[in-house]
Amino acid sequence: MEFDVLIEIPRGSRNKYEVDHETGRMRLDRTLFTSTQYPADYGFIEDTLGEDGDPLDALVLVHGDPLFPGVLVRCRAIGMFRMTDEKGGDDKVLAVPTADPRLEHLRDIHHLPEFDRLEIQHFFEVYKELEPGKSVEGANWVNRREAEAEIDRSRTRLAESPHEDAHEAEVSDSDDQTPVENRREQ
Secondary structure, rough: OEEEEEEEOOOOOOEEEEEEEOEEEEEEEEOOOOOOOOOOOEEEOOOOOOOOOOOEEEOOOOOOOOOOOOEEEEEEEEEEEEEEEEOOOOEEEEEOOOHHHHHHHOOOOOHHHHHHHHHHHHHHHHHHOOOOOOEEEEEEEEEHHHHHHHHHHHHHHHHOOOOHHHHHHHHOOOOOOOOHOOOOOO
């Protein structure tokens, strides 16, 4: 299974950027309160809806330099960090670019060295610790098959949600250059 991940946050950053789905531009959400840095390039899988009401999150392991916000990467899953936070399910698919032969050996979560898994796990266990009202309540690693099943569920969730209708309306209105507040219902 292949899919596109839109990168929001480069590896090594403490800034949490998010796509503003109204403008289509990157917005600084916050700087992490802890001294931790994102252990991999981070974004979301396009055309999905996670349990938290946002697109399904993904970390992309890239050989070489970090990516930059707004880059689209064709990926395949190798596993998933199943996580619950203060809002509920907040899973993180762990992926690699399909076009990088240096990462071909990473086919499932057990192929990733244990220390790399522990580093990613530690980040998600502590990155919200100093933020009022935020927490991580439970987490564990699952294999590629379970990650792909969650991607399928998140695509179904999007297709069955009212978000899809709203998204289609945004797309159909995107050719209209009239400011949103000046548009009238027809």
